[in-house]
Structures are given as structure tokens and as C-alpha cells.
């Protein structure tokens with residue numbers, strides 16, 4: 536295959552045609568970064584014609600660090616009984632959410648470890664307490680991996696758990712634990728976590744119950760390029776099966792790079808750099824024609840690469856997060872203030888706007904600049 540073939544595929548994608556897995560793989564292997572970026576930007580501009588870069592103010596709350604999944608790449612979890620193991624008491628949770636609301640935050644992203652003793656009633660009470668105390672703060676909580684774990688622990692179908700969680704106050708499901716949706720890879724890095732079919736099925740069940748979510752991908756460990764495309768293909772198929780663009784379960788897609796520092800993977804894998812990240816982002820934008828939003832992963836990549844993401848298919852900064860235990864404890868501490876995002880967006884000709892989970896703009900539009 537030559538560069539010319541890659542350019543033909545890029546033109547096809549930029550023009551709105553769907554890519555095959557072979558096309559996607561060829562692009563990942565052969566296309567020039569500049570060409571990938573230009574095509575991904577064309578697709579992003581078609582999906583988002585307004586010159587706007589969005590963000591949400593949220594807070595990542597890890598309600599417990601107790602976990603029995605033992606993922607090699609995780610610096611965050613503690614085994615049951617460890618002196619540093621915790622389950623957050625209500626007053627701590629409430630204080631965190633009050634602090635969030637005080638800075639205009641609208642959403643919590645609440646995930647935990649796979650706690651082997653908490654029962655479904657504990658989670659239902661937690662959700663309904665949060666709904667009662669903070670009715671205006673969106674509850675984006677419990678990754679598919681957690682829900683699959685709960686299903687096995689409590690011997691309840693996923694559908695019933697989702698239904699009960701929704702009735703108690705759950706509003707959407709984050710894409711945590713997706714890593715690479717290929718069982719060969721999952722068996723290496725997280726063998727005790729949900730396998731591919733189980734993970735994806737949580738969203739099929741959630742969609743049937745009227746819940747949406749986001750979906751992610753973590754690159755830079757044991758996966759091959761073909762397996763990255765397989766991940767995209769599985770995601771695209773499920774979104775199609777559930778109604779496609781804007782009707783399927785996913786509002787957004789996020790690419791992360793593995794952060795191996797201070798984990799069992801440190802020194803064993805080669806960290807993915809900015810160029811690899813941007814290439815994957817652009818191919819994701821071209822491949823996932825049925826997911827409208829792509830978030831920049833500035834938490835792991837830093838602000839400057841976050842800004843470049845907007846030239847490679849992203850339309851959203853993701854969360855201005857007040858806390859990110861899992862990533863920051865692995866040595867990555869990047870914090871971009873809103874004003875910095877505003878300036879960086881403006882450099883790209885984009886106006887920064889605050890949104891909610893559903894990508895509805897919720898801030899006042901900026902004043903037009905007076906002529907003369």
C-alpha cells in the first residue's frame with residue numbers, strides 16, 4: 536500500500552464515507568500525521584459547524600479505592616483491609632459536591648474500585664441521597680466494569696441493576712474500564728475485569744433503559760494497531776445497533792494514553808507520546824462516524840497537546856476536573872485553568888462554551904465585539 540492509497544482513504548472519510556477496518560488500519564500504519572489531522576478536522580467541522588470548543592465542569596469522585604480486580608496498570612486501588620483502604624463517608628462526598636457547585640460545576644463522575652462487600656441497597660441509598668441533596672448536579676457514575684462486577688457479586692442481571700440504579704438517581708454511565716476492547720489484551724492487563732462482550736453489553740442494557748454514556752480507549756500498552764481498530768469497530772457496531780448517531784448509547788469518545796508510572800507496568804511498556812496520541816485521535820474521528828463528540832485528553836497529555844487535539848478531530852475539552860485520583864497518583868498532574876482553555880481555544884478561532892452532559896450549552900453566549 537502506498538501513501539497514495541492512504542490519501543484516497545482520507546478523501547473518502549473527509550467526504551463522509553464510512554471506513555472499513557482495513558482502511559482504518561492502513562491509516563494508522565501509513566498516513567502522515569498532517570494529512571490525518573486535516574481529514575479529521577474536516578469531519579469535525581461537518582459535525583460541529585459552529586466555531587465552538589466546549590467543556591464541562593465536573594468532579595471526579597472515587598467513592599472507594601477498595602478493589603479486588605488487581606489491574607497491573609493501577610496505582611490507585613487498595614486491597615480490602617489495607618490501612619489506606621477507604622469508603623468515603625457522606626459528609627466528605629457532600630463537601631466535595633458543594634465545592635463543585637460553588638465553582639459552577641454541573642456533574643460528578645463517580646467511580647470506585649470493585650468493592651467486594653457493598654450491597655446494591657448501599658448504592659441505591661447513595662444515589663438517592665445525592666439526588667435529594669444535589670438535584671441539579673448530574674450523576675455520571677459506575678463504569679461498565681463495576682456494573683459487570685456487581686452483577687456477578689449480587690447475582691443479578693445487568694439490566695436489573697441498571698434499572699434500579701436509574702430509579703435511584705443514576706443519569707449516565709462513564710466509559711471507565713474499557714481500555715482496549717479485545718479479550719486478548721484484557722486478559723493480559725486486567726484479567727479479572729469485564730471482558731469485551733460483557734463491557735459493551737452494559738451499554739446495550741443501559742440504552743434499553745434510556746441511559747446514555749461515554750466510551751473510551753486506552754492506548755500504549757500491549758495492544759497492536761489492528762486491535763485498536765478492532766476496538767473502534769466494536770464500538771461503532773454497538774452504536775449502530777442501538778440507533779446510530781445521537782440515538783445510540785454514546786454521546787462522546789475519549790482516547791487516553793496509559794500512565795504506567797508507579798504501577799506494575801512501569802518499565803515494561805513504552806509510553807505512547809503526543810504524536811501517537813494525535814494519530815489515534817484523528818483515526819478515531821474518521822472511523823467513528825456515528826459518535827458526535829470527541830474529547831481532548833489534556834489530563835494525560837497536557838494543555839498544549841490538548842489544544843492540538845482540536846486540529847485532529849476533537850470538539851470538546853472534556854471535564855475541567857477538580858480531582859483525578861487515579862491519573863494524578865500515577866504521576867501525571869496537569870491542570871488547565873478555564874481561562875487558559877479560553878485563550879487556547881481562541882488561538883484556534885474557537886469560542887469556549889460551558890456545556891452539560893448532553894452537550895447543551897449552558898453559559899451565556901459571549902458579547903459580540905463592537906465594530907469600529
Ligand code: SF4
Nearest residue numbers: 602604605606609648
Ligand atoms: S483500574 Fe479500577 S478495577 Fe482496576 S484495580 Fe484500579 S480501581 Fe480496580
